[in-house]
Amino acid sequence: MMTLDIHKIRQDFPVLDQRVNGSPLIYFDNAATTQKPSVVMEALSHYYKTDNANIHRGLHTLAERATAAYELTRTKIKEFIHAPSSDQIIFTAGTTGSINLVAQTFGRANFSKGDKILISNLEHHSNIVPWQMIAEEKGAIIEVIPVDDRGVLDLEAYRNLLDSRVKLVAVNHVSNAIGTINPIAEMIQLAHAHGAKVLIDGAQSIAHLDVDVQKLDIDFFAFSAHKLFGPTGLGVLYGKRELLDSMPPYQGGGEMIKEVSFEGTTYNELPYKFEAGTPNIADVIAFSAAIDYVNGFSKEALFQQELALLAYATEQLSVIPGLRIVGTAADKIAVISFVIDGLHPQDIGVLLDKFGIAIRTGHHCVQPLMKRYGLVGTCRASFAFYNTFEEIDLFVKALGRTINMLQ
Amino acid sequence: MAYSIQETQNELIEEFGLFDDWADKYEYLIDLGKKLPSLSEAFKTEENVIKGCQSRVWLHAEKQGDHLVFEADSEAVIVKGLISMLIRVLSNHTAEEIMKADLYFIDQIGMSQHLAQTRSNGLLSMVKQMKNYALAFSAK
CATH class of the missing domain: 3.90.1150.10 (Aspartate Aminotransferase, domain 1)
Incomplete structure (x- = not known):
């Protein structure tokens, strides 16, 4: 070793x-936030000093450089979590932003009265409140997987909670408060056997555990850059293509559209459908340096x-x-x-x-x-x-x- | 005649001036906290809880003549020490005196870190709540 x-x-x-x-x-x-290696600060400052431009629109050289660097981070994240393709990597404001995105799009399109959302007793408020908000709107029910005295989820109780009314299981990979690593591979298999989709809150696992979203068969995976030695204010949502394609857009604005007229608007394809407005370009680009840094070990x-x-x-x-x-x-x-x-x-x-x-x-x-x-x-x-x-x-x-x- | 708000503050500054290092200062603060009488359970109500503190803090105010008297409690002993000083400075004064009080002693005894606007530090919320009581009583 x-x-x-x-x-x-x-x-x-x-x-x-x-x-x-x-x-x-x-x-x-x-666990609250990791410190940043110098290379991240240097990348941030280099971008503002030499490449600052708005991305995807401009034809000029700076815009091209900024766009290329921005999209390179997406590719690096794809590789880091072993996603099948870069366009399934969506930039958000953080884990909280990613979970809210899924709640307001997937949840809005798929939850109906009496449907169940399973969360666990270990969840951070960010993986509780977004579900409560959409559940209240849709008449869905939230049920909680209990935890034992050691801080281990009760899988027997989980099995009993799973039925055909469960539309989504939303659990963290690792507990932020007490550090438990949850058996997500088994939990995902069980959920899928009942036709439920699974969102994994990876905020606390991304810096410590190897995550392979394909091997684990994860439907949605959310994490924050700042807990992986990267900048604050930036998060990632990975989703399976068929799910992301079927979900309605989240926020409206520039970048997420294909064509706009006053009669109606058609939406852009993945991942831009979910990235309305000028994104957090500088932090995305600097995050690349954080990923390279970790990959160096x-x-x-x-x-x-x-x-x-x-x-x-x-x-x-x-x-x-x-x-x-x-x-x-x-x-x-x-x-x-x-x-x-x-x-x-x-x-x-x-x-x-x-x-x-x-x-x-x-x-x-x-x-x-x-x-x-x-x-x-x-x-x-x-x-x-x-x-x-x-x-x-x-x-x-x-x-x-x-x-x-x-x- | 009771001390003025300014006199009590100067007295606290003098007391804390005796300590060279932070540990002695905090030991004194902890001691103040331990000595502050517990608030009667009847006053430990949800209404009396000061929002914005990491530990629960209860503040009870009562008018005695034209003076306002404060009693308070907390689960955390350092917070209790801070409250104990605030009570010593502000309690038993008129609403007007309390509202106008400039609490310079906190900075001068080296406790301004507890005034920081974070979710865990509640000294600012305590001062604000005491002044709110003063405002409410003066309006009556």
């Missing part, structure tokens, strides 16, 4: 090299580094009296959610920040999951491959001092 030179890798991420409140920054909030080597960090942190944290890890599934990405007896997560987060340590505290946009565990929130440390074992030692030490200060 290829070994990673973490020291060298860290130099690619300039943001990591700073002091926060007098201490070296320890960034353990990678073995994805397996990066994931093994993260799993080693997870195992070490889990071991170190487990010996702290009163600390309980929330989410103990066997299959997890490098996310540790925890609570400490008698202490509020917010207090822990505020003090750790004074030590220069960035973790996330609160409900993590999964209030139904917090309710399931009877918690107001947790502390969440989430690692990326550029984190180190020394950082975990410093974190555990700071956490110990934090607990002493609060008790």
Whole structure:
């Protein structure tokens, strides 16, 4: 196995090299957003300095360069998730934007009164609320796949919930709050056996797990660029061609049309049908650099580094009296959610920040999951491959001092 | 005669001036939080919850003569410490004094980070809510 030179890798991420409140920054909030390698910033600035133009319309050289770079990212994403073709890659504003697109187009065209949408108890609000909105409009019903005390989905209950009224199963690949990796291959097979389509929220898996949308037979896959070391404000929706073709357009405007007259409008083909208006050109182009950066490593080597960090942190944290890890599934990405007896997560987060340590505290946009565990929130440390074992030692030490200060 | 809002703020600035490092400062703040009497359960109502804080914060206001008296509580002890200071500065003053108060002490004791406009920090919401109560009482 290829070994990673973490020291060298860290130099690619300039943001990591700073002091926060007098201490070296320890960034353990990678599930919220990952840091960006210099090549991404350089690509962004290069585009604005040399190629800035609106795409697809202009005949001039700059417009051609910008268009080519924009479309190259689409091709790279196609390869990254093993999609059959680039025109099934649609740019959106983020995972949330991608899910809303499917809810408002596929949902609007396919849901009727009494139809069911299955989601899970692990979902982020972004994979709950868009379905509630369209379900209310269409008279469809939302049912929830339960989760056990470890944070593992109850597949037996899932099987029982599946019937011919289920039109869509919308689940995350990985839980943002507690890190569980869901058995999506099996879940997709089961859904398809009942004639249901499946949307996978890949926001938390895209940077860590290999995703092959064809092998997994995924109908819709959504993710955000900023969680894959790319820019914010950009997301991707992959969809099967027959589904995307059959769906009505989402937003109206420029780019998504073929011909417009006051009598009526015909729509452009994929993917432009779903990309109304001038898109986020600069960030799409810069995202290309993020994908190249990740492709420069073995994805397996990066994931093994993260799993080693997870195992070490889990071991170190487990010996702290009163600390309980929330989410103990066997299959997890490098996310540790925890609570400490008698202490509020917010207090822990505020003090750790004074030590220069960035973790996330609160409900993590999964209030139904917090309710399931009877918690107001947790502390969440989430690692990326550029984190180190020394950082975990410093974190555990700071956490110990934090607990002493609060008790 | 009770202290003016300005005098109490200066007193807090002096108290916090004794600490050299952040840890001592926060230990003092945590201590203030622990010492703040709990709000009676009867006042921990949904109506009294201040929106926009990561922990639940309850604020109860009552008019005593021409003065406004605040009581508050939170699940998080640092937040409670912050509230305790706000109560010390603003409680038991007239609505007009509260509305006009310029809370410079927060910045001067090095706690302005808690005024940040993020969803997790509620000090701004607390100050706003206290001033809203003052406005509501003065209008009566």
